[in-house]
Amino acid sequence: MNVQSKIVKTAAEEALSEHFLNALGSLPGSPAVVQGRDKMFDALMKNGLPTRRVEAWHYTDLRRLLGSVPAGAASEDASLQAGLVENAKVLSILNGQISEEIEGLPEGVSVSSFKDALADGAADLHFADTEFDDAIGQLNGAFVSDGYQIEIDADAEIETPIELQFVQSGGQAHSRTPVVFGENSSATLIERHLASDDAEVLVSSVSHVSVGKGAQARWIIVQAQNELATHLGQVNIELAEDAKLELYVVNAGGKLVRQEIVADVKGSNADLVLRGVNLLGGNSHTDVTLKLGHNVPNTTSNETFRNVVFDKAKGVFQGQIKVAQIAQKTDAQMACNTLLLSDDADFSAKPELEIFADDVICAHGATVADIDPAHLFYLMARGVSEKSARGLLVKGFVAEVVEDLEDEAIVEALEGIISDWLQKNG
């Protein structure tokens, strides 16, 4: 006899189950993928969506927070927006579907459809077992229907930023984006998530970023969806020898957001630079969770997050760095700084260092503060009104991390997003 009482499904779990039954027949996939989807969905639903009792989800109780789930398909078409920067090559994913015609790609870049890969068996490896607490991987695996697969040729130096523009006008979208930066290549990819006003959306977006030997990659995630959006993002990173990845994450929207970054630094002299800006307001809940492994000797990483929290918003940063026993001479530096700008604002920072090597430099620091009154007084003593002075200081606090990026056009675009958001929400 089974003594374990069956858990009662939440409304969101019910809706997902129903959606899964309805969608299964139409989702693309080889026999292995179809089986894989089943396995993923079972894993997700076995104990229900993760609650605070699951350590990785302790500060983001998905089961409680995911109140409802929109119906599968959007009711109207999503429309493409201008690129984040003028010279970007924009590849659209409108309501979860990639565009049929892909033209005008820079030389050295090839793009194919993940939908095709799902159907012809090439994507089977994406359906291997997941960690028990990988709810985003499981949800995405169960429902993934499309995405771009991108390859940057070895030695190619791509000047044109490539923007993956995800626009959602309603409903759900689950996409996967495998990207390979060939040896000694260099390129910038922008992963940008937008949603039409007033549309309730559920988006899961999983990418796999493999940075080859000696390659210089930039990956910029801009999540600027509406205040009804649920966004579950995951970027899985592998860094080969001498590879460098600069990863920027800007959250400037959404109701319930979790962005996971899973990085495996596995080639010596590899370098990961991670910068994040979280602009949080309203009743939103935003979680950035990092799982970073330094797994060979002589690698470096540097993570800086800046968060501003208004209203009743809640933010979470979990930063886990594991240094393997053989990973001597690792240099890992992590910082998470937060401005709490209302009495009801909330931010939880959880750094977690697990160091098995004995000759490493690892440091982490987290601060939570209000605006420095000495700074405010200085600006006001020059005639800047309190409101503007606060605005300048808040913007300065977050803009500082964006300015580390050595691409003026992108810095300007990101600063524009920050200013606009603060104008609206600050």
Next chain:
Amino acid sequence: MLEIRDLHAKIADTDTEIIRGLNLKVEAGEVAAIMGPNGSGKSTLSYILAGREDYEVTSGDIIYNGESVLEMDPSERAASGVFLAFQYPVEIPGVATMEFLKTAMNEQRKARGEEELSIPDFIRKVKEAAGDLKIDMAMLKRPLNVGFSGGEKKRAEILQMKLLEPQLCVLDETDSGLDIDALKIVSDGVNALRDPNRAVVVITHYQRLLEHIVPDSVHVLYKGQVIKSGDKSLALELEENGYANVIEAAA
């Protein structure tokens, strides 16, 4: 232009009284020097004039252009023409110096009901003023005061003063941390702003600055009160004999 009447002030949230019945009058066109030993309340006075919240005025009044400023916040005082050149200008990472200057100039103009400056006009004004103070434009591309040397910070303060064209300038130990050349540049900058419609209050420890910025009046501050006032010869006397005689005579 400025009249401080029997001012008493303490550090907010404590009972520590710093200013204890201070009286001072400064007319338009006048340069008044305030000298005094450490801990006499000189910097506190400058902060209270600018409206810093860390201090609470318990009695007395500060009348500027015929009106009390006590109910005005720092930005309102600044927009009405009060300028404090800080002894220790704070470094503000992330805030671009040029953006700050533009915001400050335009917000003051807006508060006075004037048109905003066009970008070319703004840049021309900054270039002109920076040139006079031998400030490299590259310095102004950095975040506000960040990584500026002591001398650069003081010059940046005077640059702001030139650009904002205040009526009442309060200079808090502007000479501290300056070498002789920088002292000359900064003093020339201040002297260029001397005007029949403008008053300058120079707070300093040393006579040295007053050789460059020659005051019309000198006031000795001790334990939160002005205990002696005189002309520029008083500064020389203090330089020679120290504060002891003056303090004794007042006691």
